Amino acid sequence: MERVQQMKESLQMRIDAHRDELHSLSRDIWSRPELACEETHAHDRLVRFFTEEDQAWKVQSHYKLPTAFRASWGPVGGGDDEKGEPAVNVGFLCEYDALPSIGHACGHNLIAEVGAAAAVGLKAALESQTELPVPVKITVLGTPAEEAVGGKIDLINAGAFDDVHLVLMAHPAQQDASFLPTVTIEEVSVKYHGKASHASAYPWEGVNALDAAVLAYNNLSALRQQLKPEWRLHGIIKHGGVKPNIIPAYTELEFYLRTPLLKDLQYLKAKAEACFRAAAVATGCQVEIIYPANSYSNILPNATLSKLYEKNGKALGIQFAEQPASFCGSTDFGNVSFIVPGIHPFFYIGTDVLNHTEDYTKAAGAEKAQLYTLRTAKALAMTAVDVVCSSDLLRQVREDFSLAKLKQET
Numbered sequence: 001m002e003r004v005q006q007m008k009e010s011l012q013m014r015i016d017a018h019r020d021e022l023h024s025l026s027r028d029i030w031s032r033p034e035l036a037c038e039e040t041h042a043h044d045r046l047v048r049f050f051t052e053e054d055q056a057w058k059v060q061s062h063y064k065l066p067t068a069f070r071a072s073w074g075p076v077g078g079g080d081d082e083k084g085e086p087a088v089n090v091g092f093l094c095e096y097d098a099l100p101s102i103g104h105a106c107g108h109n110l111i112a113e114v115g116a117a118a119a120v121g122l123k124a125a126l127e128s129q130t131e132l133p134v135p136v137k138i139t140v141l142g143t144p145a146e147e148a149v150g151g152k153i154d155l156i157n158a159g160a161f162d163d164v165h166l167v168l169m170a171h172p173a174q175q176d177a178s179f180l181p182t183v184t185i186e187e188v189s190v191k192y193h194g195k196a197s198h199a200s201a202y203p204w205e206g207v208n209a210l211d212a213a214v215l216a217y218n219n220l221s222a223l224r225q226q227l228k229p230e231w232r233l234h235g236i237i238k239h240g241g242v243k244p245n246i247i248p249a250y251t252e253l254e255f256y257l258r259t260p261l262l263k264d265l266q267y268l269k270a271k272a273e274a275c276f277r278a279a280a281v282a283t284g285c286q287v288e289i290i291y292p293a294n295s296y297s298n299i300l301p302n303a304t305l306s307k308l309y310e311k312n313g314k315a316l317g318i319q320f321a322e323q324p325a326s327f328c329g330s331t332d333f334g335n336v337s338f339i340v341p342g343i344h345p346f347f348y349i350g351t352d353v354l355n356h357t358e359d360y361t362k363a364a365g366a367e368k369a370q371l372y373t374l375r376t377a378k379a380l381a382m383t384a385v386d387v388v389c390s391s392d393l394l395r396q397v398r399e400d401f402s403l404a405k406l407k408q409e410t
């Protein structure tokens, strides 16, 4: 039997053999949902999973961030290692943060399971080999806080991806798709400072920060008609004053700005900023415009990885939609995809209910999701096998990455 096929079969067998531990891993994370940056139980549980799976995993808990971890294994297959050939380091990413009040409504417990299963599967495939075109290593990164502050961006900045050459993860959705275009996102917080006064007795003494917030909201609503169809801006008035008989001295808005391409985000930001500043000028308020440290990029496509994932997925019975639904979500994997060649497929978990709903929380913890989750993990690990067993494919993946990056920047 051909080597690649043999490796793919051994990884499927290993994942099936770990079925119960893997289900218990994601179920355990699901049953104790933790918010972004507070995922201590999920962190400890995943660290335990790799420590118990095999002593050969080098597990680093609290890796660069309090609730991030790293588990690495290898290199193996390296006849070439003595010649100084650098090992290909295959990365799998685990997310595990939940949402306020509705738990694992984005199914990140299943992302953790996919990452763990795919890593264990690829390890089994590699263990069966003595010779590979290049030596191979596996690195699993636990990446916290996807739903809030973008843990992957902090990990990029801390150098966690510096020695990783290929990154794979998958996200639960309503359908199977090897790639869905995601959008960039910039969060902006706007604060207006006015002056309080009695709203009936001496309103002329006040400077109305609520008027500034309302004007800003309306400015943005007017701007919306002039935006490209795929661009999005949406927001809330977070603080709108204290009491009707006090001219509001302080108000605060929170807006999200999104564009499909990173290069367009600066234009949307400039337009939105003009709206915020105009409202301050009109009312005489002072304005503060604050951006958080991390903004999320769109995901760079990688045609070779997508094709391989689809081929492997189909062999396992995954049905890919002919016309994948459009998706206007954002993920901090986007930023990773600009640093390392990678893939972030979406996978069906046995239901049409939508992410970020209570029904999705139920689905992410249900037994029914397991078949789809493990099938996805297998397809990811099989894709890694294809790439590490063929220098040509590895070169193509790297070329796709450089080309896609170039295309997005021009």
Ligand SMILES: [Zn+2]
Pocket: 106, 147, 355, 356
């Ligand atoms: Zn989400």
Ligand SMILES: [Zn+2]
Pocket: 106, 107, 108, 146, 171
């Ligand atoms: Zn998510």
